[in-house]
Amino acid sequence: MGLFLVVLGLIAVYLFHFYFIRRRQLPPGPFPFPFIGNTYSFAHTPIDTCVQKWKDEYGDVMTVFMGHVPMVTIHDSKLIYDMFVKDGDAYIGRAQQRWNEIFRPAHTGLIFSEGSLWRDNRRFALQVFRNLGLGRNIMQERVLDDVTLLIDFTKKELNAGTTEFNFFDELDISVGSIINSITFGYRFSRDNRTEFIKAKKIATEQVLFGGSILYRTMEEHRELFRYLPFFRDTYQMIMNHTAEFTEFLSGQVATHRKNIDLESDEEPTDYVEAYLKHQHKLDKEGVKDHPFSETQLYSGLLDLWVAGQETTATTLAWMVIYIIQNPEVQKKCQAEMDEFVGDRIVTLDDKVNLNYVNATVAESQRLCNLVPINVPHRTTRDVEIRGYKIPKHTVILNQISTVMYDERYFPGAKTFKPERFLDEKGKFFAPPELMPFSVGKRACLGEGLARLELFLFTANLLNQFKFGEVPGKPITGERIVSATTAPAPWVCSISVRH
Template identity: 30%
Template sequence: MSLLGDLVFLPVSSPTALLAAAVLLLVLYLVSGNFASQELGKEPPGPRPLPLLGNLLQLDLKRPYRTLCELSKRYGSVFTVYFGTKKVVVLAGYQTVKEALINYAEEFGDRDIPPIFYELTHGHGILFANGESWKVMRRFALTTLRDFGMGKRVAEDKILEECGHLIKMFGEHEGKPFDTSCLLNYTTSNIISSIVYGSRFEYNDPRFKNLVRRTNENIRITGSAPIQLYNMFPRLVGWIKNRQLILKNAEMTIRDVKDLIKHLRGTLNPHICRGLVDCFLILKQKEDDSCVMNTNFNEKNLIYTVTNLFAAGTDTTAATLRWGLLLMAKYPHIQDQVQEELSRVVGSRQVRVDDRKNLPYTDAVIHETQRLANIVPMALPHKTSCDVTFQGYFIKKGTTVFPLLTSVLYDESEWESPHTFNPSHFLDKEGKFVRRNAFMPFSAGRRVCLGESLAKMELFLLFTSLLQRFRFTPPPGVTEDKLDLTPAVGFTLNPSAHELCAVSRQ
């Protein structure tokens, strides 16, 4: 008799029998699903999943990218892992990730939206959206950022203005130990705010400080183990404290953003765009006047596009700068070489973007910081837009895909010493800067970071300006070897909590 037939005769009054029946049905479902897929083609290999739990017991939920890198050594560059009942295909190594995101850009170009992020955005905005709405919002944001000088002199001036405020605040610590995180976050937040809203905030503005704090807190918590569990079993663990805190933070941030937009709407001049919000409101007004139906220029897309840009423009660049300053304090001989080059090439005048080509060692240090920092180790999750056969494996439409950026930035076949801080990765024998194909911190393809050119400009100008004026050292009594390079747990990888001294060089 078949297994399903046997289930008919189980005494339904027995809790044990009911549990056994449920488990058996689940196993049959998974097995039958595997058989169905195998009829279409060979699926990527992977560790055997348990019913309900999948490969949960094999994963380090605080740092899943580490587990996935280890699994890739056993199962190859394309493999399957189950986060609970959710099937995920992992892409590992430079060649595989590049092929998928660039050569198969359309097939791997959709965004998978985990439950916590769907609750936050409901498919609106840019980061966690798909379809026509995503295309329109991304195109609008990219065009507007370019119009406001992303990668041009206008943006350079905004960055340098903010850099002046940052240097002043660093100097006020008078060489005593302090945590660099808040000030760096305020600086990067203000740069994106000046583009989005058309003006900056004072560092002591309570609303601004809360916007930054809540944004950073949410980014950190969404990478925690409890939220990983919530994304796997949203109906079972929706009560967890971390989820409630994320939703509360998001609610308060949306309230503040609505208030800021309301003020801009009240002072809007259709002939002058102060920032991205103004451009959005003017386009929305034109479509309203033309009676355009079902427009993507609606209130929700505006709010979530603004919050997406604010979060993305704040956290990753500030985290990279924190890593850069920490690495300078840990490796003073490298800091010596950066400061020697800056003194020789630039002197005491303000560094400009055009100086980059004459500062190859400094440029190499910044690139190596981005590589080693590995800020977004698993990228944002992708999803297949259709059935696809990739490297001989069949991947079904709608499958979640993790392009493992860690495996690209630490690929042993691409980098001479992938696990050490080595600026020579970006220098030739003559000391000239060289680009490396496997340098992919901003991801690639359709979902590449749209603020990449702005972030690069910020990193160069802020890092060089700070190194011109300050010597970064560990706190008194702490030796360089005691500075910890273990990243903190979070959706993005920030350094663990630490203090540095910024000693004036002038």
């Protein structure tokens, strides 16, 4: 009886603290249940739809409970710039999700790290991208190699009589090849897809799991859940993926170690080579406890691979779907290409003339709204937002997906309309509310690369091919929401234009 009363007392204290102390100080939001918070809603409705609905009810600054952790979400574009850009340092932290202790030990990597570990490694990664040619012709050539391989493959298939394309798989391996060539220095072969498929499968399952309700529920108490039937299997699956991906990454790093000349002055040709040389230099100089450890290398590679592959391939898949569903848009893109390019390969030099193509890429990014819930940040000091006093260490995020579907900024937001990004002279412009890569200090590290890929693939594919539906197999465009939003499986028909 005594024990029962103690347990009852503890529960009462927990509930009092949860509902009256914590909730009272925070912006309003949907009613949370103890332990699971608002995650129960995601069991039957996708997370972005829930957040959108709550935003309409509670306003531009609101609180959602992920389990028992409150997460303040911001939906107003101007407020987002005031907070995340002008006062960026206050929101530069990352919410420490506990699964990351498995995937990325000691909060390493690029996405979930913080402080000088994050800053130095982010700066280093951006520098390596630049050294590998981003912003110059060299990176364009890398990307165009994969664009050309895809075009040649598609033409070969057409000549062989293929009438139905599972084109996502082709976009997927092309984008996978680019990030693999940047990180590890080699492309994936279409003749032997086993290696790509293996790495991709693990990355995909991580992304899927990352968006699932199981993840949200198990997150905080995985030590407990790992012993419970049903959850135990999920836990084991995650451990297996981690082991398989680590094996993939270790193999790559080991191969580099075997062949590398750490003393050579030659410019590195991939990220791992650049990293190992930099690490060697710091070690040789006797720099103690530098942030370029072996663990950091693995976690950074995991982040570059997962964040750099699926995002871009899925956006391109949506672009193909939208132009099939909107044949007049496809025609306008192609007319523009006929006027300014002809049958050759499109390059960045053409970008300035291809206003409608640029607008089509922008509108595809907006409408596909790839990231249903942004990667959570953390306040690094006490802040005040619209009268709410938000303490240091609060989980907070700029909800880019509600901004990009907001009727205040994009009237008729659910329709595909590239013209919204053309001014009265037909010139492309990108309004500040178009923020697929987020904004501020933690905005996407791969934005430059992704923009390059999106433009070169879109322009060249639309220039070379006409895309359509396969008779009897309509493309539903159904949105499958996990950590990103992917289209339901689809196939298309393709014909050559030139």
